[in-house]
Structure formats: structure tokens, C-alpha cells
Amino acid sequence: MARVVCFGEVMLRLNPQGYLRFVQADKFEASYAGGEANVAVSLANYGHEASFVSKFPANEIGQSGINELRRYGVDTKDIVIGGPRLGIYFVEKGASQRPSKVIYDRAGSSIALARKEDFDWDKIFEGAQWLHFTGITPALGGENPEICLEACKAAKAKGLKVSCDLNYRKKLWTNEKAGEVMAKLMEYVDVCIANEEDAADVFGIHAEGTDINTGKISKEGYISVAKKLQEKFGLEYVAITLRGSLSATDNKWAAMLYHEDKAYFSKEYLVHIVDRVGGGDSFGGGLIHSLLKGKESQEAIEFAVAASCLKHSIEHDFNLVAEAEVESLAKGNASGRVQR
Template sequence: MGQVVTFGEIMLRLEPEGYNRFIQADKFLSTYGGAEANVAVSLSNFGINTSFVTKLPQNKIGEAAVNSLRRFGVDVESVLYGGDRVGIYFLEKGASQRPSLVIYDREGSSIQKAQSDEFDWELIFKDAEWFHFTGITPALGDNLAEICLEACKIAKKKGIKISCDLNYRQKLWSREKAKKVMSALAPYIDLCIANEEDAFDVFGIEVQKSDVLSGTLKYDGYKNVAKQLMEKWNFNQVAITLRTSLSAFDNRWAAILYDGEQYYISKTYDIHIVDRVGGGDSFGAGLIYASLMNFDAQKSIEFAVAASCLKHTIEGDYNMVTTDEVLNLMNGDRTGRVKR
């Protein structure tokens, strides 16, 4: 089996203890994470040969970020070094009816200043079977959008499968900019991953008769979104995650997978959340793994949703679960009883 290559920014994550607010904090817990790095760790924990590509400063913080990946078996040989800083994000965990809050401090990070001639994609993709990125990476600047496009072109030429989670971030770019850039990248993508907000914010495709704020989700509307995405861009598959937010602690979690002919809907999980950051990334990693393992479509969406369900129970960005744990959950072991 070939390697999965992911490309993006890994950041230092700083958060107050427990559910303290920023204004209460006198110390911060530090970990590392980022959308594509999270996918790489998930896949490596599933036993997939995975490589993460980024640019980091040649200092102890950059080294610590790389070590956070290396400890889970992610190949970091294609990480570039240079620039002055690691991007940072601050997380204040929500509780009950108070939402979580994220503040970015990533301006001028090493990856944000990277240039296209620094990345030898022919070499990076030498053993690759799959390439994954998210909409966060091209949002970091025109230079990153150019690098993503170049990577996609070379991957497509080599017959490498490409997946992208749209992951719209309004703090990084406008809807107009996102639509322009992602429209140039979309023709290269085989598997498109989104939620209802991403589809609207990036491509203007709106879910009818659903309201994420009130928790009203109509599956027919999501099917229509998947169909419109497929018809517009000719993806091989479209996956739409379905999150019903009852509070910051309690969500219902499911997803739809569409292959152009049939819709596959997963079972729904009632989740009491420990940490929801990285939940979408773990879902994407689950789909990639399922595809590499040649799971059928229904089993694929069940595996991805179960993997993501488990991620919501784990502190930090990374999903530190095994395939056996995911399979146990998707096959019906939902009780959380102690394993002895």
C-alpha cells in the first residue's frame, strides 16, 4: 500500500486548564495540532504509512511540533525548515450553553511565508497513493493556494487520489476569495468533505429547511447539497457531516456519503464531548482509511463516523484510537463499559 501525504500547518495549541475562560487563566496547557496534521496522526494510528508536509522554524518549538508527529509514527522527512515562528491558536473550551472560542496568532508563520519552489512534489509523492489537504491551507495566502494547486496537478498526473475537507474559516478569508480559490482546486479533488456551512460559505450551496442553531436537520436537504457539489465538480464522492449541537457538551453526530448514484447514511451517535477540536479531521481520516482498505460505501461512512465519535472523547487535536476500537464501536459496542 502506498503512502498518504498530507499538507498544511501544524500549530502550537494553548488553552486554559479545564473549562476556565481566558480571563481566568494564569497558565496554559500546550499541545500541537492542525487539520492535516490531525489526519496524518489518525491514519498513522490506523497503521497507514503517512507523511506530513509543512514548513517550520529551525528552533526548539518547531522541533517540538515535529516530535509530536514523530511519536505517532508520522513520516516527517518532507518537513521544510526556515522562517521565524510556529503558528499559535488559543482555545477556550465551551461548557453547556457557552460555546468554545478560538483565537489565532498565526500571522507570519513559517508555512505562511513558504514559496512554491521550496516543495519538490515529484519527490514528496514518490511513494504516495493519496494526497490530502483542507481549505485552511490555501486560505493562508495566495502563495499557499499556488502551492496547493501545484501539488494537486502533480498528484493528479501521477494518478494519486486527492481528498479535501472544505473547512471554511471566516477568520482567514472571505467567501468570495474562498470560492475563487477553491473553484480552481475542485476539479482535481476525488473525495470532497464538507458540512452544511462549508458548502454554503465556499460554493454558495445552501441546505434547505435545516437550521444548525436550532438543531433542526433535514436529511433531504443534505442529500441535495451533496448532489449539487457532485454535479458541479464531478467529484467521485462527497461526504457531508451532520452535527446536531444540543449544547457545548452534547451533540448528535452522523454523516452522509454520496457516490453519484446512491446516498449512504450512517447511524447517529449521541456524544458527550470531551474535546471536539479535530472531530472533522478524524472523520476525514476514517474515510481515507476505509477507501484504502476497499470498504464498501456503507461500511466506509460507518467507520468514519465511529472514528470521529471516539475523537470527541479525547483531549487534544489528535485522535489516538486504533482500528479495533473504531470497529468495536461501529459494530454496536456503545456502552463505554470498562475493558478488563
């Protein structure tokens, strides 16, 4: 299996129990997560050597976050210790026509205040085959855009594949700033992952004939988006997740992989959601795993979507599934019958 380096932020996640609203809660469940960390956990579950790089504070909350990654087999030796705090985010799970809500308390986190000299990328990438990051990390501001750029340049110099999930977050930066920063980083990216809104928000590339609010999806529109992204940045693969939101509880879930001027669409799943946060990251982890194993494009996109489909049934951010479970669903075993 491969060694994959994931660079980003881990936060303390706090959510009311069950489907309680924030204003009803008198206690919160605690877990740890972040876009790139979620991918690292998925890859460790599939048997890869997943290494997570970040900056954590020198206190018990930071150590608890490290312990949680180690619990699932993620290598944490390249996490830098220092800075004031771990970021926090609060999640209120939606149901039926009531959407989920996320509130961030991440300003001034250790990774947001990281410096370029904190990371020795040549050393970090020793023995690695892949680098993964998301658009969330440069959006943290400070020196993070420059840190991401240095990581990408060092990765390409050492022959690593680079993947990026655009993951636009309007609460962190503007469309204009995102487009400016991400365009520089995309020059080094081989595999671009996006959802139905990211390409439009970051690069102004829209999928015609699609309305995310009604769940209407145009396959031709997304092929056009993928082709434009590939031509603009010289990408090897473009993956776009296709979510048809029937309600906060029930979604249609599929994806497309665009490679060598051909689009590959997965089967579509009707998903009854337990927890959708981390769903896109579980897709990214499944796709990276598939490509590292040399799967053909159709098989790769089927595995990635099946992995993410299963994640929607799991509480909190991490996709705690085995490769065999994903393969079973991808091959059509979708009944959910008890396994004895």
C-alpha cells in the same frame, strides 16, 4: 497499507486547564495540531505510512512540533525548515450553553510565507497513493493557493487520489475569495469532505430545511448539496458531517456519504463532548482509511463517524484510537463499559 501525503500547517495549541475561561487562566496546556496533521496522525494510528508536508521554523518550537508528529508515527522528512515562526492558537473549551472559543495568532507563520520552490512534489509523491489537504491551507494566503494547485496537479499526474476538507475559516478569508480559489482546486479532487456550513460558505450551496443553530437537520437537503457538489466538480465521493448541536457539551453526530448517485447515512450518536476540536479531521482520517481499504460506502461512512465519535472523548486535537476500537463502536458496542 498505503502512503498518504498530508499538506498543511501545524500550530502550537494553548488551552486553559479544564473548562477555565481565558480570563481565569494562569497557565496553559501546550500541544501541537493542525487539520492535515490531525488526519496524518489518525492514518498512522491505523497503520498507514502517513507523511506530513509543511514548513517549520528552525527553532525549538518548530522541532517540538516535529517531535510530536514523530511520536505518533508520522513521517516528517518532507517538512521544510525555515521561516520565522510556528503559528499559535488558543482554545477555550465551552460547556453547556457556553460555546467554545478559538483565538488565532498565526499571521506570518513559516508555512504562510512558504514559496512554491520550497516543495518538490514529484519527489514528495514517490510511492504515494493519496494526497489530503484542507481549505485552511490555501486560506493562509501568500503563495499557498498556487502551492496547493501545483500539489494537486502533480498528484493527479502521478495517479494519486486527492481528498479535500473544505474547512472554511472566516477569520482567514472571505466567502468570495474562498469560492474563487477552491473552485480551481476542486477540479483535481476525488473526495470532498464538508460540514453543515462549508458548502454554503464556499460555494453558496445551501441545505434546505436545516438550521444549525437549533440542531434541525434535513437529510433531503444534504443529499441535494452533495449532488450539486458532485455535478459541479465531477467528484467521486462527497462526505458531509451532520452535527446537531444540543449544547456545547452534547451533540448529535452522524454523516452522509454520496457516491454514484446514492446517499449513505450513518447511525446517529449522542456525544457528550470532552474536546470537539479536531472532530472533523478524525472523520476525514477515518473516511480515507476506509476507502483505501476498499470498504463499501455504508461500511466506510459508519467507520468514519465512529472514529470521530470517539475523538470527541479525547483531549486535544489528535484522535488517539486504534482501528479495532473504531470497528467495535461501528458494529454497535457503544455502552462504554470497562474493558477488562
